[in-house]
Amino acid sequence: MKRALALAPLTALWLAAAPPLVIQNGTILTVTKGTLHGSVLIRDGKIVQVGENIKVPSGATVINAAGQFVMPGIIDCHSHIAAESINEGSVSVSSMVGIQDVLNPEDIAIYRALAGGVTTANVLHGSANAIGGKCSVIKMRWGKSADELLFAGSKPGIKFALGENPKRRGGGTAFGATTLRYPATRMGVEDVIREAFTEARAYQASWKLYDARKAKGELVIPPARDLKLEPLVEVLEGQRLVHAHCYRQDEILMLLRVADEFGFKIRTLQHVLEGYKVAKEIAAHGAGASTFSDWWAYKVEAYDAIPYNAAIMTRKGVLVSINSDSDELMRHLNNEAAKTMKYGGLTETEALSLITINPAKQLMINSQVGSIEAGKDADITIFDGHPLSNFSKVIMVLIDGQIYFDREKDLSQRPVRENRRKELISKAAEEQKRSAPASSRRPGL
Amino acid sequence: MKREFVLLPVMLCASAVLLAEGPAVYAIHDARVIRVSGPPLEHASVVVRNGLIEAVGENITPPADAWIIEGRGLTVYPGLIDALSTIGIPGAAAPPTAATPGRTGGPRPVAAAPLPTPIVPPASPAAGPEDRPSNTSFLRAADQIVAADHSVELARDGGFTTAVTFPINNIFAGQGVVFDLSGTRTGEMVIDPSAGQYITLRSNGFTSFPGSLMGVIAYIRQIYLDSDHYKVAKAIYDKHPNGLERPAYDRTLEGVIQSPRVLLPAHRAVEVDRMLQFARELKSKPVLYGGEEAWRVVDSIKKSGAPVLVTLKWPEKAKDLDPAINEPLRVLEIRDKAPSTPGVLAKNGILFAFYTDGIATPKEILKAAQKAIDAGLAPSDAIRAFTLNAAEIYGLADRLGSIDKGKIANLVVTDGDLFADKTQIKYVFVDGNKFEPAPESPDAKPDAKKDMEKTQ
Numbered sequence: 022m023k024r025a026l027a028l029a030p031l032t033a034l035w036l037a038a039a040p041p042l043v044i045q046n047g048t049i050l051t052v053t054k055g056t057l058h059g060s061v062l063i064r065d066g067k068i069v070q071v072g073e074n075i076k077v078p079s080g081a082t083v084i085n086a087a088g089q090f091v092m093p094g095i096i097d098c099h100s101h102i103a104a105e106s107i108n109e110g111s112v113s114v115s116s117m118v119g120i121q122d123v124l125n126p127e128d129i130a131i132y133r134a135l136a137g138g139v140t141t142a143n144v145l146h147g148s149a150n151a152i153g154g155k156c157s158v159i160k161m162r163w164g165k166s167a168d169e170l171l172f173a174g175s176k177p178g179i180k181f182a183l184g185e186n187p188k189r190r191g192g193g194t195a196f197g198a199t200t201l202r203y204p205a206t207r208m209g210v211e212d213v214i215r216e217a218f219t220e221a222r223a224y225q226a227s228w229k230l231y232d233a234r235k236a237k238g239e240l241v242i243p244p245a246r247d248l249k250l251e252p253l254v255e256v257l258e259g260q261r262l263v264h265a266h267c268y269r270q271d272e273i274l275m276l277l278r279v280a281d282e283f284g285f286k287i288r289t290l291q292h293v294l295e296g297y298k299v300a301k302e303i304a305a306h307g308a309g310a311s312t313f314s315d316w317w318a319y320k321v322e323a324y325d326a327i328p329y330n331a332a333i334m335t336r337k338g339v340l341v342s343i344n345s346d347s348d349e350l351m352r353h354l355n356n357e358a359a360k361t362m363k364y365g366g367l368t369e370t371e372a373l374s375l376i377t378i379n380p381a382k383q384l385m386i387n388s389q390v391g392s393i394e395a396g397k398d399a400d401i402t403i404f405d406g407h408p409l410s411n412f413s414k415v416i417m418v419l420i421d422g423q424i425y426f427d428r429e430k431d432l433s434q435r436p437v438r439e440n441r442r443k444e445l446i447s448k449a450a451e452e453q454k455r456s457a458p459a460s461s462r463r464p465g466l
Numbered sequence: 467m468k469r470e471f472v473l474l475p476v477m478l479c480a481s482a483v484l485l486a487e488g489p490a491v492y493a494i495h496d497a498r499v500i501r502v503s504g505p506p507l508e509h510a511s512v513v514v515r516n517g518l519i520e521a522v523g524e525n526i527t528p529p530a531d532a533w534i535i536e537g538r539g540l541t542v543y544p545g546l547i548d549a550l551s552t553i554g555i556p557g558a559a560a561p562p563t564a565a566t567p568g569r570t571g572g573p574r575p576v577a578a579a580p581l582p583t584p585i586v587p588p589a590s591p592a593a594g595p596e597d598r599p600s601n602t603s604f605l606r607a608a609d610q611i612v613a614a615d616h617s618v619e620l621a622r623d624g625g626f627t628t629a630v631t632f633p634i635n636n637i638f639a640g641q642g643v644v645f646d647l648s649g650t651r652t653g654e655m656v657i658d659p660s661a662g663q664y665i666t667l668r669s670n671g672f673t674s675f676p677g678s679l680m681g682v683i684a685y686i687r688q689i690y691l692d693s694d695h696y697k698v699a700k701a702i703y704d705k706h707p708n709g710l711e712r713p714a715y716d717r718t719l720e721g722v723i724q725s726p727r728v729l730l731p732a733h734r735a736v737e738v739d740r741m742l743q744f745a746r747e748l749k750s751k752p753v754l755y756g757g758e759e760a761w762r763v764v765d766s767i768k769k770s771g772a773p774v775l776v777t778l779k780w781p782e783k784a785k786d787l788d789p790a791i792n793e794p795l796r797v798l799e800i801r802d803k804a805p806s807t808p809g810v811l812a813k814n815g816i817l818f819a820f821y822t823d824g825i826a827t828p829k830e831i832l833k834a835a836q837k838a839i840d841a842g843l844a845p846s847d848a849i850r851a852f853t854l855n856a857a858e859i860y861g862l863a864d865r866l867g868s869i870d871k872g873k874i875a876n877l878v879v880t881d882g883d884l885f886a887d888k889t890q891i892k893y894v895f896v897d898g899n900k901f902e903p904a905p906e907s908p909d910a911k912p913d914a915k916k917d918m919e920k921t922q
Contacts, residue, residue: 109684111670111677112593117688118680122744125736127796149672154680166739166766202672242702242710245695248688249594438795445798449783 039065040080042422047086047403052093052370052377053392061091063399066421071393084403089416092373092408093392094140094400095354098311098380099264099291099344102130102351103144103159103170110149113187113202114217116179117248119155120144124167130348131170135161135426137352138402138415141172143384145291146180148266151187151204151213153180155252156264158384160400160420176385178288179252181265183210183272184322211275218283221253262288262385264311268322270298277306289383291344293334294326300337309340309383314360316350331375332365342380359409372409491515492900493528494879497537502544502846502854503868512542514875517898522869535879540892543849543884544868545627545876547856550729550755550775550821553621553629554611554645554652591674595688599675600668603689603721605633605640608659611652622647623903624828625884627876627896628657630821630860632664632729637682638689638718639664641725644860646876648896655897657874661860662753663725683744690748693719726861727751729775734800735762742770753859755821759800761810773817773859776851778834779825780804808851809842819856820848828891836885845885 042063050056051071059073062081077083101107105123109115124144134142140161146154158175187210190201204210227244234241255261263280267273267290280287289309290296294317296303296310303310312334317326327333335341343358345351358376361367367375381391389398399422406413418426492514499510499522511528513521520529528534552558592599611631612618621629627647633640642661649655667682676685699713728748730741733756745752754760755775760767767774781801783793811818822831835848843851857867865874875898882889894901 104680106669106678106680108672109676109678109681110672111591111675111681115681117595117684118676118678119684120680122683122740123678123680127734127736154684167736168739168743240702240706240710242699242713243695245699246691248684248691442793442795442798445795445802446793448802449798 039422040082041069041078042082042084042399042419043075043077044084044086044091044401044403045077047089047091048407049393050090050092050370050373050408051393052373053394061393061399061401063401063419063422066399066423068393068395068397068399068401070395084417086403088405090404090407090413091393092138092402092404093377093397094390094402094418094420095138095376096342096380096384096386096391097134097139097142097345097351097354097376098289098342098383099346100134100142100144100348100351101147101346102134102142102348103128104157108147108149109154110147111202113150113204113213114152114249115146115150115154116152116217116250116252117154118146120146120157121155121167121171124157124159124170126162126165126167126170130351131161132163132426133348134351135163135418136415136428136431138355138404138408138418139351140400140402140418140420140425141381141384141386141390142351143178143264143380145178145264148180148182148186149189151182151210152217152253153182155179155261158386161418161425162420163425172386172389174386174389176262177252177255177260178262178264178384179256181214181263181276181287183207183265183267183276184269185320186266187213207272207275210272211279214276214279215283217253218257218279218285221250221257222283224250225254225257256285257283259285264289264291266291268292268294269325270295273299274302277302277308281306288385289342292323292346294323294330296339297327297330297333300334300339303334304338309342309379310334311342311344311380311383313346313350314343314357315364328360328364331361332367335361335365335367335371340379340382341375342383343375344380353411355404355408355413356411359411362409369409489531489533490898491520491529491532492535492895492898493526493532494535494537494540494542494877495528497879498541499869500541500543500846500849501869502850503870511537512869512877514877514895514898517875519869519871519873519875521871535893537879539881541880541882541884542869543625543878543880544853544866545878545894545896546625546852547628547630547819547867548621548626548822549630549819549856549859550642550823551621551629551631552634552824553617553626553647554613554615554631555607555617555633556612556615558617558634592670592676594675595685595692597675598689598716598718599670599685600637601689601718601721602633602636602640603638603663603719603725604717605721606643606659607631607633607640607661608643608645608652608656611643611645611655613649613652613655618647621828622894622896622901623891624831625878625880625891625894625903626828627878627894628856628866630661630856632661634664634666637666637668637676637685638721639666641721642729644862644866646874646897648899648901657866658860658862660724660726662727662729663722664729665731667731686744687747689718689722690750692716693722697723725750727753729753729755732756732760732774733758733777735759738763739766742766742772745770745772757807757811757818758804759807760818761803761807764810764814764816767811767816768814773819773855774811775821775859776808776811776818777823778820778831778838779823780834780837805837806841808838808848809844812843812847812851817855817858818851819859820851832885839885845883849884 044061060075062070062075104120105125109118145156156178158172159170287308289311291311293310315328317323331341354376358372361372378391381387390400401419403417404413405416416428494512499507510524511526630644632642644658644661645655669682676682696719728750732738732741732754752772757774757776825831854867857863877895879893880889891903
């Protein structure tokens with residue numbers, strides 16, 4: 022284990038030469054292939070083998086998980102951590118902005134998410150406008166650069182929002198009442214989305230026309246690239262996933278109709294607290310639903326919610342996940358998932374799926390993460406008890422086969438860090454004392 | 467104490483009186499000469515003629531027509547360059563030093579002080595990049611500097627002969643100027659009116675686009691794309707005006723196209739990485755400014771080849787910080803390590819220069835530099851960071867930054883090591899004009915202080 026730790030900061034080249042890793046004697050909740058008592062063999066950041074009897078290769082690092090529970094790293098389909106801005110709320114269509122531009126790999130929320138067993142999150146733009154900014158799927162690679170947080174191969178996404186937030190007219194009085202932001206109603210939100218996609222279609226057509234005329238050898242000035250419309254064209258072409266913040270059944274149906282009309286798909290409905298009322302329609306569109314377990318009534322549109330939402334939608338054939346939307350809630354998504362067993366009677370595996378394989382499918386990263394299967398990324402969380410018990414704690418978290426959280430190490434480092442802190446405080450105080458007399462000699466200034 | 471405070475401006479005015487309509491030829495004889503471009507020379511002479519350095523060396527006979535300055539015990543340095551300033555722009559505050567704050571508890575190496583310059587409110591709300599909000603890329607500091615501005619003299623008295631001044635009040639703030647700190651007509655002072663485009667990442671909140679950091683970044687990206695398109699469209703149109711739609715003239719794009727380099731704020735390590743990547747995307751030559759945490763990301767800076775302008779205003783504990791707050795280790799470490807940045811950059815062969823970031827007095831500027839020396843910067847590299855490095859960053863090393871034949875005669879003559887506490891600046895030469903700064907501290911010349919008090 023020590024060896025694995027030492028290897029963590031080294032480059033990919035070294036990684037290839039890293040010794041294999043075996044997690045032994047644990048209860049392994051694969052989520053997709055049942056539960057077994059045994060081992061997981063990891064090589065080069067990937068799960069190579071899962072089974073009851075795995076021979077430990079020579080030179081392998083062994084993690085003894087006796088009495089512990091090994092599950093796939095938790096995936097949060099709705100988060101706002103690790104970003105230095107969330108809302109471009111000045112306009113109703115802000116598809117030109119993206120979270121990737123403002124990722125902050127030093128946000129302590131990343132480490133705290135790890136401590137809650139989370140390995141992957143969909144970091145979304147906020148819900149201030151009908152069409153928001155581009156999202157980033159990240160892995161909690163604490164200590165790495167912003168670029169290295171990005172989930173390689175994940176499909177790009179974009180945030181939409183319906184209802185109360187996007188119809189707020191803006192907070193500024195700087196320019197007088199006449200310049201308040203459009204829209205002010207749910208009808209207006211629909212209009213903004215329609216208008217944006219109408220514009221995007223025209224933009225798409227202008228490039229097609231240009232390409233055609235140029236191919237014919239005509240003299241044409243190319244259209245100017247438009248960073249606002251490009252992501253919307255990608256949505257139309259099925260290259261960008263739409264994650265739509267919503268609450269009420271009427272607005273959910275509205276969005277599904279608009280999407281059908283323009284010929285694109287809503288990948289996930291986020292929050293979707295009234296999803297249980299229109300689960301059949303959601304399933305028919307093929308949208309996923311990412312919801313809270315029992316968090317509601319924080320505003321009018323969030324009143325008609327029930328804790329059975331996730332279970333009912335699941336039973337109606339909707340692909341459901343439980344998300345956090347909060348750096349605090351993010352640290353106990355396992356408990357959130359467990360609530361669906363009480364409210365709606367989901368099975369253990371179904372409950373675990375809500376925070377692992379289901380969000381992975383929603384984000385279209387399920388070929389890489391979301392379950393413990395050979396060939397997938399070694400993103401693994403080890404609990405000291407069953408993860409669906411709220412008495413269980415995260416012991417260790419691996420991403421790509423590297424240890425990113427180790428509870429024991431964290432605890433042992435605390436006094437060391439505190440000492441270093443005290444050292445620096447006294448050093449700064451001494452420096453100040455030394456330089457103080459000189460400056461007090463200087464007159465005037 | 468209060469009275470002495472009032473005295474300072476009077477003393478500074480006094481130094482202006484000392485500006486003589488002097489001779490055109492000077493020879494500083496038998497001095498220690500820190501050329502910067504080569505090893506220091508002992509008992510050497512520097513000959514200045516018509517604003518240029520005519521000769522420098524150990525065996526030089528002063529020309530017959532030269533005004534001789536006995537240099538025994540004196541040290542001659544190249545004139546100092548403030549690599550990023552607002553010197554010469556009346557009423558301008560220093561460029562903002564505050565890092566863009568981390569939203570979710572990201573570390574802030576500099577005290578989160580309010581921006582020293584007010585954000586210029588847009589005249590009307592912008593609905594997107596097409597409205598060109600906060601964009602005065604076409605402004606040129608060369609057209610804004612005022613020769614008689616008090617800041618010019620203040621800096622010169624501290625040994626600064628050259629400043630690189632930028633407009634700083636917008637996202638695309640405008641183009642900087644490299645200019646010498648002496649002259650009556652600004653046109654004569656200007657060395658290069660196209661020093662680069664100064665970028666800030668300030669946003670307007672929810673009232674007007676861009677309202678967030680990512681909005682600002684997206685906006686800058688769109689402007690650069692538009693500039694590329696503008697060039698292409700104009701080129702096609704200029705060739706075939708007959709029968710093609712005329713591209714619209716856009717001064718905000720002209721300003722970007724005319725800028726040979728782009729200055730990007732990068733205080734924290736995260737920001738350094740972010741801005742380097744952004745510059746690659748913009749296909750523009752970046753100069754990073756800030757750099758307090760650059761020591762953590764030397765590899766990526768080195769790989770990029772981007773130079774860094776390092777602020778001399780080291781991060782400090784906020785004066786009004788609640789004593790009950792336990793500052794996290796990260797914040798303490800950033801503060802502790804910031805002055806080690808220049809030393810680390812020098813060791814890694816990364817080109818960097820100092821900027822004074824609105825530090826009030828020349829003495830404090832040198833003291834801040836001494837802090838970097840204490841933290842591992844070689845004194846010779848410190849001098850370089852005030853002189854030749856800045857010239858190299860702005861592509862002017864062929865005429866500025868060292869004491870070499872043919873270069874502009876910008877010199878500082880001191881009675882000792884530039885960074886030593888007791889050292890006095892005896893003369894400053896700007897474009898070959900000799901200035902004698904007023905004594906720095908009235909303590910050193912009690913008589914002068916008394917005289918001043920009498921004049922009150």
